[in-house]
Amino acid sequence: MKEENRDTTHFGYKTIESNQKESLVADVFHSVAAKYDIMNDFMSFGIHRLWKRQTIACSGVRKGHRVLDLAGGTGDLTAKFSQLVGETGQVILGDINDSMLKVGRDKLRDLGLVNNIEYVQMNAQALPFPDNSIDVITIAFGLRNVTDKDEALRSMYRVLKPGGRLLVLEFSKTDNEALSKLYDFYSFNILPTMGKLVANDSESYRYLAESIRMHPDQDTLKNMMENAGFEQASYQNFTGGIVALHRGFKY
Amino acid sequence: MWISVLTAVTEQIVNRLITLEPSLRQDLRDAEHRVLAVTLTDLNLSCALHYNGDHCFVYGNYLDSADCHITTALDTVSELKDPSQLTRLIRANKLDLQGDIHLAQAYSKAFSNLKIDWAEHVSRYLGDAGAQHLVNTIGQGKSRAQKHCETFEDIFTQLCQDELNVTVHPLELEQFKSQTRALSQHLSALEQRINALD
Ligand SMILES: C[S@@+](CC[C@H](N)C(=O)[O-])C[C@H]1O[C@@H](n2cnc3c(N)ncnc32)[C@H](O)[C@@H]1O
Numbered sequence: 001m002k003e004e005n006r007d008t009t010h011f012g013y014k015t016i017e018s019n020q021k022e023s024l025v026a027d028v029f030h031s032v033a034a035k036y037d038i039m040n041d042f043m044s045f046g047i048h049r050l051w052k053r054q055t056i057a058c059s060g061v062r063k064g065h066r067v068l069d070l071a072g073g074t075g076d077l078t079a080k081f082s083q084l085v086g087e088t089g090q091v092i093l094g095d096i097n098d099s100m101l102k103v104g105r106d107k108l109r110d111l112g113l114v115n116n117i118e119y120v121q122m123n124a125q126a127l128p129f130p131d132n133s134i135d136v137i138t139i140a141f142g143l144r145n146v147t148d149k150d151e152a153l154r155s156m157y158r159v160l161k162p163g164g165r166l167l168v169l170e171f172s173k174t175d176n177e178a179l180s181k182l183y184d185f186y187s188f189n190i191l192p193t194m195g196k197l198v199a200n201d202s203e204s205y206r207y208l209a210e211s212i213r214m215h216p217d218q219d220t221l222k223n224m225m226e227n228a229g230f231e232q233a234s235y236q237n238f239t240g241g242i243v244a245l246h247r248g249f250k251y
Numbered sequence: 252m253w254i255s256v257l258t259a260v261t262e263q264i265v266n267r268l269i270t271l272e273p274s275l276r277q278d279l280r281d282a283e284h285r286v287l288a289v290t291l292t293d294l295n296l297s298c299a300l301h302y303n304g305d306h307c308f309v310y311g312n313y314l315d316s317a318d319c320h321i322t323t324a325l326d327t328v329s330e331l332k333d334p335s336q337l338t339r340l341i342r343a344n345k346l347d348l349q350g351d352i353h354l355a356q357a358y359s360k361a362f363s364n365l366k367i368d369w370a371e372h373v374s375r376y377l378g379d380a381g382a383q384h385l386v387n388t389i390g391q392g393k394s395r396a397q398k399h400c401e402t403f404e405d406i407f408t409q410l411c412q413d414e415l416n417v418t419v420h421p422l423e424l425e426q427f428k429s430q431t432r433a434l435s436q437h438l439s440a441l442e443q444r445i446n447a448l449d
Contacts, residue, residue, distance in 0.1 A: 050259065053258065053259060053310075054255055054312065056308070056310070057258075057310035057311060062284070063284040063303075083303050083306055083308075086284060086303060238252060239252060
């Protein structure tokens, strides 16, 4: 048996005890929730919308599907899925953080999307659904915040229906040296300053930059998905590999 | 990434048309919640259209199964405006179609039926007389408009090819520049005409 207090994990570049990570991550997202959407557009120059578009194009979501937008935060993907699954389908916006869920719920209500969306507070490591009950799961910019990623992937595999698929959109590793230098400069110098100016919170944005660097690269994540049981795992790089979309199926 | 920009812009345009032209909604009824995929062989590119009864989603790099899947070359696409051409193109081996041909026909018919009453839409901003005048003026300059379209088409084709080639040849850049110059001249002429209406 693991001894809890010897079990460590990363929080950005810091090594901390595993049982601390959840509450530290929670603090970050409680703190950024209100300004999350504005900062997202601002920091990525709006490019996150294109990454999300491509995620939707690869999702295979159809009318009547039951979709889980995990770590869905303010619900960008949920909004699109809600329109695609129609009145016979269902989208569950799942997040561990109630501040993010609340911002998401308000935003989607304002967009008039009310009929087929459920908001559920949940931990990706222990999904509150029966086996084989979901058609498509997406987790966008969420997996790197999860303490035990392997356990979370196994949990996602368990609840997916046979024939279902998982899409992981996440920051990854670019192998272009010039781009990588530029990106490092941007992440560690410009980003925290912007975080300070716009959201008055440079620490959270420093965590963002550090957590991105600690996240597994493309092939490691693909292996992790395969180890969790996913088949035909593959990925495509966006923006030179700064972001990657992984896809895996359960048969 | 350029493909995502292109599909995002296309999606905006298609949905603008859907709100401007109620008949489109009617014509696309048979396409509701079904996916039409188009693979352009020369560009090695697959896109898809997914209409949900209200909004049309345009996907780039589409890899999934579709209710109807068309495989063809970029220059054949413009011939698809005429639904009766579909079977001829298939017979001539210029187009491969898998799945439900009715879905392709629904889209083809919907867009070929498109006759937007610009006067009506513009009248909201300029008043009836102004709008009619503007529409007539534009109507007279139809050949000019056609030329604009051709220039746009050239630029679009060029852009798609650039996306494939990654680097732009200096000659292509020159050609692009001169086309852009021509286009901006056309636009300022049009602007002057619109100003004259005030
Ligand atoms: C960067 S946001 C991404 C939000 C949204 N998916 C997007 O792409 O805009 C990350 C989200 O992951 C959530 N999160 C972190 N750890 C989680 C966990 N263990 N289970 C579920 N959600 C988690 C956070 O609360 C936060 O809302």
